Amino acid sequence: MRSLRNQLVLALCVLVSVVGVVQGISSYQLSRAGMSALLDLRLEQAATRLYSSGLADSLPTIAARGSQPEGDIVVTIWKEGVTSPYRSTEPSLALPRDAEPGFATRSVNGENWRIYTLREPSMVIQVAQRSRVRHELTEARSMNTLWPMIVLVPLVWIAVLLVVRRALRRLTSLGAQVQAIDPTHFKTLSTSGVPTEIRPFIASINMMIERLAQSIETERKFIADAAHELRTPITALQLQADNLQPHIAPGNRERFGELQSGITRSGRLIAQLLRLARADAALQPDTLTRVDVSKVVVEVVAEVLPIAMKRGIDIGAEEMTSAHVRANEADIGIALRNLVSNAIRYTPDGGKVDLSVHLRDSMVWIEVVDTGPGIDEALLPRVFDRFFRANTQTEGSGLGLSIVQAIVNRYDGMASLRNRDDGQTGIVASVGFIAVP
The missing domain is CATH 1.10.287.130 (Signal transduction histidine kinase, dimerisation/phosphotransfer (DHp) domain)
Incomplete structure (x- = not known):
């Protein structure tokens, strides 16, 4: 959760979810209230129409008991001076004649009913509907209002993720630029397209x-x-x-x-x-040429060969793949010379130093492998530090590998130093430069 993007996405998604839940509950409650009011209006209109249009007398005098579906409304008409219903669509349902004018909820025959009573001088008209039926209708219509919210909230989550990712893409690009900064590549960051707040x-x-x-x-x-x-x-x-x-x-x-x-x-x-x-100085493009790496390796070996022969060290090249880089030939020679000089310095008399050149992943790799004592694994991360010496018993300035690292950085290359893992002691020093045709 330390990620700014994750925090923004989570905060916005929680906010959208809360708004969605509140909106859904509000819509649900409003829909229930609206549906209930609509059903009440239906009962009131039915009673008014029966009285005003004279349809009350057209209802059957004796209706079949239990003949109405449960979802229908029930109508009962009372006349003055008559104790039994004058007309009724469900004679078995004894609606309360003494109900107050307007709406009421009463229990009749073990069921709750919503009853509308219209009292006129000549008659009383009652229109009723089962509360259970009303509840089912209200729930069914109200639940439909929740589906858009249920679908839209996940879509808004996805939209939030995409918008935040797009908004922070510029920061990711700036982060990559900052990571690319090193002592040989100082370049200020562009503010083009950067949000005002940043x-x-x-x-x-x-x-x-x-x-x-x-x-x-x-x-x-x-x-x-x-x-x-x-x-x-x-x-x-x-x-x-x-x-x-x-x-x-x-x-x-x-x-x-x-x-x-x-x-x-x-x-x-x-x-x-x-x-x-x-x-460390800035690279001058006009000094760059197409350098034959194998040729540089041969020249460096020829330079150090007398020293190696004097100490009985077998120095040679195992694999010499033809490869070229665009660089200053002197820089490649200095970097390789420092690696080979280190290998000879730390290799005991009668030892062996092997050089190789090969292509891998569009890079020209030069490896120098010796049979020296190796380096403590805890010290390996510091070998390219200036004036650092892993072995203080051997003469040196502690700048050789620093120079190698500086040259490699000038050409966007890579340098590494590791102990051998083939059962022998020694160091594998590697430098890689971008290959050119």
């Missing part, structure tokens, strides 16, 4: 998106500027260290080597920050 809310979201985009852009520029500014002094330090190396005393060479390693790590970190800033 526009202030949409305007607030757009202001938040603009502030967030500005904040991300500021952070991106800071990272890029800082990396650029730091690259020059780090390069100078590296050159000075290389020039100083021949003059280092033998006793200080170990500590000097640690200094060089630190400078090298700093240089790598700065290079990774630059790559991350470029990956």
Whole structure:
């Protein structure tokens, strides 16, 4: 019931149902009252017609007892000075002669009767009808007034559901747009076709998106500027260290080597920050080309092959389906290079790294499978976070997979990392890009 649509539908359906029930009861009661008044009018008109037209004398003097159907009215005529009925359509029915003029309900022969008495100087005319018959007629006619309501209320329920769904369709579309927002795709929401009541809310979201985009852009520029500014002094330090190396005393060479390693790590970190800033930058359509994914895989394998051979790691490609994507070839290479470098870094000497390219669901998938130790399942959701390292014992900056995720987001692709489930330890790293002919 937290759904706004469900709440609106339920509230409107309950309201319609209450109105329908009240209307049905009102119609039923009004119909009963109207039908009863109509039957009374029938009795009164019959008595008046008998007197005014002189039809009273045309009634049979002695009618057959029990000859009238139960649904008919009964007429009894009394004359002054005569104790027995002058005329009667049902002699066995002893209507009360002393009844007051007008309408009365009396019990006669164990049954309730509705009686109309017309008193004139020369005669008394009584017209009666069984109350049971009147009740049956009234109920039958009154129930007919309920059928339209019984049919219409469910139809109104359906109409309410359709109207609410249509009214909230725009909100569903806006929700999809909000879900599509990520650090590489900041786009304000359109207010076209949005109800007036929701526009202030949409305007607030757009202001938040603009502030967030500005904040991300500021952070991106800071990272890029800082990396650029730091690259020059780090390069100078590296050159000075290389020039100083021949003059280092033998006793200080170990500590000097640690200094060089630190400078090298700093240089790598700065290079990774630059790559991350470029990956986060807005995509330029004029830089996109038709990229042969298999060719990029071969080039990356060729680059890391010397490192793999030095450690005895068997690296190769199992399945190489011919596939193409529309992207910047350098971006695809960087993403794949980071995945392969991670696989080699965490795979023990003598291990194995396999690459494959295949098509699935209009996507080109590149998989890198290693025989490393794998990652704790609890840590897998965080592997794409910036500066997060699942294994702190191995050297790294914690930015490699973040760069992969940023590149994948630029092209509306997907990236995943999972432990192998084929009985061996290791990681299956996958990136998917939209395939093009």
